[in-house]
Amino acid sequence: MxxxxxxxxxxxxxxxxxxxxxxxxxxxxxxxxxxxxxxxxxxxxxxxRPTPSALVVEDDPDIALALQDLLEFEGFHVDCAPTCRQAFASIAENTYDVVLLDLGLPDGDGSSILEGLQVSHPALPVIVLTASNRDLEPLPAFAHLTKPWIRRELCNVLHKAVGTTSTLNVQ
Structure with missing residues (x-):
């Protein structure tokens, strides 16, 4: 064979x-x-091929781990930050190709991270992932996905944001 x-x-x-x-x-x-x-x-x-890097800003450890596993499988280097404070520290110390951002964080609203990135890193794509039912359209993000997200949709948006292609057709 x-x-x-x-x-x-x-x-x-x-x-x-x-x-x-x-x-x-x-x-x-x-x-x-x-x-x-x-x-x-x-x-x-x-x-x-350079490895794209992603910052996952998510306070729920199970969701953060699921995102980390998926992104690593898709070929990304992944850092995780469970709070606004840790996200700002990671962004100051590292260079990322994309940020996946939860809005409901224990020490503040994730939209403050988005606003800060618009000033400091205006070309950095941010994908907002949230369970919130608030209107997400006014937020200047690359994409908005509501939890629970669809893996294929998330992978497509993620790879579109960084200009790569998925290594596997995720179901």
Whole structure:
């Protein structure tokens, strides 16, 4: 059985190749060499491509972890900040390609972070993720998504914000 993989699905390809080679099925030497070559080429492509970075500003640890896992799977370096204070400190110390921002934070309204970023980093895309039913349209964000978000929609918006493509078609 030959391994056929498209460029758009490197993570799926690695997962498939490792599961295929670990399975009980008999494999030819060419299957094994093809899988090794695939993994080598994907790793080289990853090494040459800069890793986009994201700041997740979310006070709920379960949601923050879910976002971190999803974004890391999508190829992002992720930092998390559960408060406005920690978000401002992270932004001052690091460079991010995108910010995912909850509005309801324990030490203030996340919109203050958005307003600060409009002044200090006007080109930085901010994706507002909130359970709030308040009118989000006046907020000058790249996108507004209401919790619970749809993973595919979030990934599409995220990659559009940073100009990359999703590494896997997320359901």
């Amino acid at each position: 030959a391994l056929a993989v498209t460029e758009a699905e490197p993570k799926k390809a690695i997962h498939f190749a490792s599961r295929y080679l670990d399975s009980d099925a008999s494999h030819s030497q060419s299957d094994f060499c093809g899988a090794q070559e695939l993994v080598r080429s994907i790793n080289e492509e990853k090494r040459l």
